Amino acid sequence: MNQFTAVTQQDERGICCIDLAGYLDAHTATELESIINTVITDGCRRIVVNFADLEYISSAGLGVFMVFIESVRADGGDIKLAAMKPKVFTVFDLLGFPVLFEIYPTVEEAKQAFPSLDA
Amino acid sequence: MTSPVSHNGIITVPATTDHLHEIREFLRARIRAAGFSEFEENGIVLAVDEACSNLIRHAYHNDPTQSVEVALVIDPDVVTVSISDTATPFDPNSAQVPDMPTYLQERRNGGLGILIMRRVMDAIDYVPCGPTTNRNMLVLTKRRTA
Numbered sequence: 001m002n003q004f005t006a007v008t009q010q011d012e013r014g015i016c017c018i019d020l021a022g023y024l025d026a027h028t029a030t031e032l033e034s035i036i037n038t039v040i041t042d043g044c045r046r047i048v049v050n051f052a053d054l055e056y057i058s059s060a061g062l063g064v065f066m067v068f069i070e071s072v073r074a075d076g077g078d079i080k081l082a083a084m085k086p087k088v089f090t091v092f093d094l095l096g097f098p099v100l101f102e103i104y105p106t107v108e109e110a111k112q113a114f115p116s117l118d119a
Numbered sequence: 120m121t122s123p124v125s126h127n128g129i130i131t132v133p134a135t136t137d138h139l140h141e142i143r144e145f146l147r148a149r150i151r152a153a154g155f156s157e158f159e160e161n162g163i164v165l166a167v168d169e170a171c172s173n174l175i176r177h178a179y180h181n182d183p184t185q186s187v188e189v190a191l192v193i194d195p196d197v198v199t200v201s202i203s204d205t206a207t208p209f210d211p212n213s214a215q216v217p218d219m220p221t222y223l224q225e226r227r228n229g230g231l232g233i234l235i236m237r238r239v240m241d242a243i244d245y246v247p248c249g250p251t252t253n254r255n256m257l258v259l260t261k262r263r264t265a
Contacts, residue, residue, distance in 0.1 A: 003140055023143075026172035027136035056143070058168050059231035066228040087161050094238055095231060096219045 004028035006035045015111050016044040021053035024061035033064045036079075040068060045077025048110045052083040057091050065101065078102065082110035126153040129190045134179035134204075142171055142189050146200070153193045155263060162239040163261050167200050169232035170211070170257055178206035188254075196263040203254045208247035211236065211257065 004022040011017065016039050024032060039047060049065075065079060072079055082104045084092070092098060104110040126149040132138035143164050150160045171187055179185045190201040216234040217227065236243055242260040 023140060025136070025139050025143075025168060026176060027139055058165060058172065059229075059235055060172060062231065063228045066226055070226045087157070090158075090161065091165065091235075094235065096223060099220075100223045100226075 004031060006032050008035060008039055010044065011111070013046075013111070013114070014044070014117065015046045015048055015114060017048045017050055017107060017111070019050045019053065021055075023056040024054060024064075025056065025058045026060040029058075029060040029064050032061070033067060036064065036068055040072065045072050045075045046114050047072065047077065047079045048107055049079060049081050050083055050107045051081060051085070051088055052107070054085070054088055057088050059091075059095075062092065062095065062097060065097075069100065078114070080104060080110040080113060082107045124152075126150070126193045127191055129188060131186050131188045133183045134175045134185035134187050135181050135183050136172065136175055138187075139168055139171060139175070142187075143168055145189070146191060149191055149193065150198060153198075155193075155198065159198075159261060159264065163198055163200065163259070166236045166239040166259055166261075167202065169235045170202050170259065173211075173232045174202065174204055174206065178204065178209065198261045198263075200259045202257045202259070205248070205254055208255050210245040210247065212243055212245055 004024055007019045009017055018035065018039065069079055080102045083106055084103065089103070092103065102113060104113065128145065128149060130142060130145040132141050146164050146167060147160060150163060167189065171189065174187055175181060185205070188203045192199045211233045214233050216237065217230055236259065240259045241262050244258040246256040248255050
């Protein structure tokens with residue numbers, strides 16, 4: 001059973017979008033951590049995580065974003081979160097994570113929130 | 120007169136994280152069938168997942184030769200989930216939980232499972248192994264709210 005997938009694509013503005021699908025728990029969180037690590041190692045610091053097809057998240061999943069947020073912001077980038085189902089947002093909200101992370105209704109809005117590289 | 124349908128049950132899985140989804144699916148189907156709200160169902164499933172994740176990772180170290188047993192009892196207005204194990208006893212009620220504003224400000228990671236259990240469930244009871252049993256028992260209780 002394939003419980004979790006994360007697919008990365010980079011757009012013409014240099015924004016890396018990671019599309020999540022399935023169930024993000026103590027088992028699958030290591031897979032996401034590895035994928036984000038690869039994205040960052042490859043030089044991307046403008047990251048949008050698309051939660052549209054994510055059905056479940058536990059604290060192990062939340063922890064993955066905590067691992068990287070500081071270093072990405074220190075480099076002038078960000079990890080912006082988008083398109084969460086209400087049941088997934090509830091878990092973020094339960095622990096106050098929206099204070100730390102920017103969460104947008106859509107992927108496009110999250111991408112637009114990055115400053116233009118031309119500026 | 121017909122007997123009410125029972126949604127109670129027990130699931131036993133190897134103590135590895137790749138079996139967590141089986142516990143969640145076992146709980147979801149039964150809690151939903153018993154007529155609890157999706158919000159209550161999601162909260163109970165999350166709390167039990169956190170408890171089992173902690174047990175598997177920190178007590179059993181992902182050891183497939185060990186097992187986790189989850190028993191579900193659904194009364195009309197209460198869901199009770201009992202998680203039993205033979206690991207070194209650890210009472211989550213004795214654990215210090217993080218202060219979230221500080222936690223987020225300092226970009227900490229991990230250690231949120233017990234806080235989630237406390238925020239979601241109405242009661243957390245723990246009975247360590249003793250002279251009469253070699254199993255520890257963590258009992259999570261959630262009352263129906265609607």
